[in-house]
Amino acid sequence: MRREVPIVICFLAGFFFISDFFIPEPHWTQIAHRVNQWAIIVIAFAYVLGVGNIVRVNSQVIKRKERDWGYKILLLSGLVLMIILGIGFGIKEGTTFNWIFMNAMYPMQATMFSLLAFYIASAAFRAFRIRTWEAALLGVTAVLVMIGRVPVGEFLWRPFPDFIEWIMNVPQLAAKRAIMIGAALGAISTGLKVLVGLERTYMGGE
């Protein structure tokens, strides 16, 4: 029963949402919309699980005084502080919660994101090393596209930007769409396997 009941629920819910795509009846659509809202509420409750996981994992490190346990105290203090500030004083503009978010969290996220520029450079350096025929083709195409996308490309050869557009819209897009079609079919197939209970690994329960 521990496995059958979730499979039946999964099957009914899945086919209900598939039917919503085909049934334009307003009441049906309204029910689907309502069930979607329930899902959002259930997901919101999952944050309690997330907080519980953070507290459990990090408090054990602190208790055992494992490596970097000091940082874990800082982490848990930050968690408690933000919960108190958020629930107690709100999260709107002008609150302490918002000030900490905008002046600590926001710049730290921007810092992480900006690292991407350096990583792109190092990854591109490795990708464009011409070691095989395919790598050579990739490197040459990349250089052509880069030149064609800046004014100097047009200066060198007037139809250069049009040629680059052709590369992007024909061979590049064809490959991209082939991957997308394959992935979409794979996704439908996985969905179907989950709905009919062929795929149960994620469910556990043994």
Add this chain to the structure above:
Amino acid sequence: MSPIFFYLSSWFDFNRINVLVILGLFFAFVFYFINQAKKGKSLFVRRISGLDAIEEAVGRATEMGKPILYISGIEDMDNLQTVASMIILGNVTEMVARYDVPLLVPICRPFVVPVAEEAVKQGYIKAGKPDAYDKNNIRYISDEQFAYTAGVNGIMLRERPAANLMFGSFFAESLIMAETGFSTGAIQVAGTANIHQLPFFVVACDYTIIGEELFATSAYLSKEPKLLGSLKGSDLAKFLIIIILILGALLETFGITKFSSWFFVR
């Protein structure tokens, strides 16, 4: 418009009949091949080197005595890539459990935590080592994309995993994680269906599972006939799509547009 049609059209959107027909055909293909597999017909699946590399990565981690890091992307359970990732996690755990290698699973979405816990637990049970399951290795990090990235990078740099397995839905963080993993010298296998992140994984990882291969992973690793049957069904559907594309292109060239316009979803 007849009253019967009017009544029916309020219960079925006839503009979408094309989707229903294609979906029905696809389901029929999948169920046909599942039945064939159940009857014992052997189904050939081509080698996917990226998936074979998972076993190699586990072996390497065993030799080095270091953990394996499994990253399931940054999307929630409503994304099928995350569902596929959880299925792969179950298969990977089974493999990892056999070799007694610690498996670290940092999670980005709280709703994924219980699913990952179940998948990992199930993997250890299937391998016959339920006691080796450590709940604390499944760690919720943060919902914020780059806070999660920073957390995962921290684990990569501190714990120095021997292998990083990244399967799921990734965005801008993909290259940051993959390059950090590369700098630590870990063997890296990644798979996503997000086409904009594929080039990053191709460049920074040792093996990349591209698009549909991500959804085929479970069948490939488990070798379960029923799952292999569904793979064959997808392949036949792809073959049909190729024929439709060629036919559509030819008919469009000769000015016959009715065939291709039937496929538009309204």
